[in-house]
Structures are given as structure tokens and as C-alpha cells.
Amino acid sequence: MARNRRDTDTTQKREEIVAAARNSFLADGYEASGMARIAAEAGVAPNTLYWYFEDKDALLIAVLDELVGEALAEYADAQSRPLDAQLLWLLGKFDAAPGLVTTVHARLPLSPAVHAWHERFHQAVEALVSAELALRGVPEHERAPAARIAMFVVEGLLSHHAGDPSERAAIAALLTSRIAPLR
């Protein structure tokens, strides 16, 4: 609340580190992004990163939270559109980060923190999709599997770099017309 100079300074430095990590992860991928280079880009010594973050996975989670937060903030605009348009919007939103889906899955067995984040993320998204399906008249017992199928297709398209727009459109159209036929 009432934060003094010291607080804002460290908050700012933290954000600079996250920004550097984000740039590096999106540009070169998680694996190819060395802690040393991230630190250099943020203007600190390599080990300083460990003052602000427990390890590299914690940095990843901070970046993911930022990206998801931004997407969620923009989602209000897309929410009124038909389902397949929403799906294509989402794909476009994460086109800049094609490797992150795979990165999260790869870290899953190695990092309990990433595992927990992933669990929460899926639950949140599937709840959201289920609600959307409910609005469109999909019967209750079909909503959960349908939401998972939609999720998997989005992840699949992202981790396979998504194919050309016309292929995406065909998949989105087929999927939504069959999964939520009442529109």
C-alpha cells in the first residue's frame, strides 16, 4: 500500500527482470535462454536473479502470469463473438509465443511449481469454456469433454506452429460446428 522509495525500486527491478526474461523466452525459447543473458539484459549480475526468483522455473511462471493476465484483460472484446472466432482470436493472441505451451509441458515433471501453475491454468480455462458452452445450449454432461477437446486442439495448433490461416479456419469451423452445434 504505502510504499517507500526502496519498495518501488525493487518492484521496478523485478519487473525489468521479468521483461528481460519475457523477451528472451519469446525470442529464443526457454531452453536457449541462459540466465546469464537474461541477467545482462536486465542489467544485473547473473546471481542477482536468484534474489528475486527461486529458480528459472519461477521466472517462467512470472512471464506466463503476465501473458495470461494480458490475454484475459483483452478477452472481454472477443467474448461476444461466435465460438470459432474466439478460438481463432486466441490462436492469434499466442502466435508470438508458440513454444511456451510445449515448454510448460516439458517442465511439468521437473518442476512442482510449474506443475501447480499448469493445473490451475487448465481448471480456469476449462471452467471458462464450459460456461461459454452452457450459454450456447450444450448439455451439461458434454461440456467437460468438449472443453478438453477444444483445449487440446488449441494447444496442438500452437505447439505445431498452427498451420496456415485457412487450415486453422477449417479446423475451428469443423470443431465448433460439431461440438457446439447450437451456435
Add this chain to the structure above:
Amino acid sequence: MARNRRDTDTTQKREEIVAAARNSFLADGYEASGMARIAAEAGVAPNTLYWYFEDKDALLIAVLDELVGEALAEYADAQSRPLDAQLLWLLGKFDAAPGLVTTVHARLPLSPAVHAWHERFHQAVEALVSAELALRGVPEHERAPAARIAMFVVEGLLSHHAGDPSERAAIAALLTSRIAPLR
């Protein structure tokens, strides 16, 4: 064809190395499997692996070829069953290797060899699924997107450790009844 003692010896050693890598990859995952431990399990010095394989990715590809080959050989038995049963059979087949799907995707941008293997694999599988859909009366323009959706769902279930059997069944049933409704 006509192979002498020397040939069978080196072929055998190669197979021992692949077997060691396979065990290690399946038990601990690709990342956690060090070349040193694989070499030790195969009874050779670490650098000997590089006489038989260009690098760790080449070892991965050898293991993948083995697994896919075995699955394909067994596929004949499953081919006559309905689509959702086939899907569940495939999931069961790769349950022992939940991390490999993610591993391949993670290596995709880092290894041209894995990238090429992945490309060939998807083309082969999607051709196979398309043919299966054609047999069941799915119109031609729907087959490619439907095959991709099915592929993504399988990959998704595998890389998310697949959920309990009842959930799998629900997803398989919903997917196939909507994607290939004529049976």
C-alpha cells in the same frame, strides 16, 4: 545381406545402446537421462555413444522409430474395431511413454533431425486416419481437419497424462460420434 562376425557385433552393440536409451527415456524422461548413464547401462564409455549416433537427438529418433514400429505392427489387431476403441487402444499403447510427445515437441526447434522425423510422422498418421475416416463415409473435405483434431486430442491426452479411464472414454466417445458420425 552377407554379414560377418564384425557386422553382427556392431549391430548388436547398437541395439544394446538403443535399448539402454529407451529404458532411460521411458523411466526418467529425455532431459533427466544423461548420456553418461545411458552409456554405463549399455556397458560402454560415454563417448562411444558418439561413434554410433551423431548426438542425443539421434538416439531419441532411434528409440521413437522402435516404439512406432512396434505400435504399427500391433495395429493390425486394432484396426477392425470402432474408431473410439482404436483411439483408446492407441492411448493405452503409449501410456508407458507419456513424456515422449512433449519431448519431441520440445526438441522440434532445436534439432533439424527431430523436426524432420516429426513432420514425416504426422503426415503418415494423418494419412492413416484420413483413410480410416474415408472408409466410414466422412466427406473428403472434412477428413484432413478431422484427422488433425483427432491427432491433437491424442497428443493432448498423452501429454497431460491422460486423465482417468472414464474421462478418456467420454472424450473418445464425444469426439468420434461428432467427427465420424456414420460410425
Add this chain to the structure above:
DNA sequence: ACCTGAACACCGTTCAAGT
């Protein structure tokens, strides 16, 4: 041709020390 011991370059992370 086949295999090795020893080294190399690089990585995430830690430690002891400074302010």
C-alpha cells in the same frame, strides 16, 4: 573400424563477502 580417458565449453545454481 571401433573404443577410450581426459578434457572442453556451457549451464543453472550457490557461497562468502561486500554495502
Add this chain to the structure above:
DNA sequence: ACCTGAACACCGTTCAAGT
């Protein structure tokens, strides 16, 4: 509390040398 230079443990890979 915040930050650093130097080191550590580990990794995939390479090299020079042996048979």
C-alpha cells in the same frame, strides 16, 4: 535488504590416442 565475483556440479560433446 540487496547485490556481486568467483566458484561448483553437471551436462552434451570433442580430441588425441590406443587397438
